[in-house]
Amino acid sequence: GESVGLHLPTLSVQEGDNSIINCAYSNSASDYFIWYKQESGKGPQFIIDIRSNMDKRQGQRVTVLLNKTVKHLSLQIAATQPGDSAVYFCADSAGGTSYGKLTFGQGTILTVHP
Amino acid sequence: NAGVMQNPRHLVRRRGQEARLRCSPMKGHSHVYWYRQLPEEGLKFMVYLQKENIIDESGMPKERFSAEFPKEGPSILRIQQVVRGDSAAYFCASSPDRGDAFFGQGTRLTVV
Numbered sequence: 001g002e003s004v005g006l007h008l009p010t011l012s013v014q015e016g017d018n019s020i021i022n023c024a025y026s027n028s029a030s031d032y033f034i035w036y037k038q039e040s041g042k043g044p045q046f047i048i049d050i051r052s053n054m055d056k057r058q059g060q061r062v063t064v065l066l067n068k069t070v071k072h073l074s075l076q077i078a079a080t081q082p083g084d085s086a087v088y089f090c091a092d093s094a095g096g097t098s099y100g101k102l103t104f105g106q107g108t109i110l111t112v113h114p
Numbered sequence: 115n116a117g118v119m120q121n122p123r124h125l126v127r128r129r130g131q132e133a134r135l136r137c138s139p140m141k142g143h144s145h146v147y148w149y150r151q152l153p154e155e156g157l158k159f160m161v162y163l164q165k166e167n168i169i170d171e172s173g174m175p176k177e178r179f180s181a182e183f184p185k186e187g188p189s190i191l192r193i194q195q196v197v198r199g200d201s202a203a204y205f206c207a208s209s210p211d212r213g214d215a216f217f218g219q220g221t222r223l224t225v226v
Contacts, residue, residue, distance in 0.1 A: 012137050034214070042219055042220075043217035043218050043220050049214060065187060089156055099209060099213065099215060100147040100162065100207050100208070101159055101162050101213060102157075104156035104160070105156050106156045107156055107165060
């Protein structure tokens with residue numbers, strides 16, 4: 001079946017460290033990938049996305065890397081802060097006319113220690 | 115610019131009752147999606163709607179669940195004769211044409 005999965009369910013880092021969260025996807029037709037952050041009791045918050053014609057995209061303190069050869073996606077957070085503590089989900093879509101039909105992974109819990 | 119608005123935020127229903135969940139998309143967004151999230155799991159796609167049309171309901175259970183997005187008013191996810199297994203967080207997202215989807219804060223349904 002089609003699924004997006006994560007290698008590490010939990011990640012603990014010290015404040016100021018860099019964090020890397022990994023994700024594997026299985027749908028070879030996926031052409032759009034997104035990382036979401038979800039805090040307790042809240043909805044998923046868009047962090048960054050990347051299209052399949054790119055292999056790297058940078059935002060503010062975040063970088064997403066896409067390796068289509070091995071169907072792997074990663075999220076790098078620079079200088080991690082306590083406010084970054086949350087569950088992080090990767091998601092993918094086959095696009096078309098809508099990028100809202102997404103397949104989510106199970107999530108990685110990021111804990112940042114002061 | 116208000117985000118995606120969902121209400122109620124929390125809903126408690128007894129087994130056998132009906133649950134109605136509402137979602138108002140962001141201004142200018144014509145695509146609405148509903149997702150369900152069980153505890154400690156990722157979100158699962160349920161249904162994708164545009165105004166007055168169901169585009170994709172491949173993730174929707176065949177019985178008891180229905181969704182609509184009328185010409186006027188919010189999108190509604192309706193669950194009839196709720197059972198305890200329906201307890202979950204239900205999220206709505208909206209997007210413009212060929213744009214990113216933004217999520218609401220969800221409705222947490224508890225069936226007692």
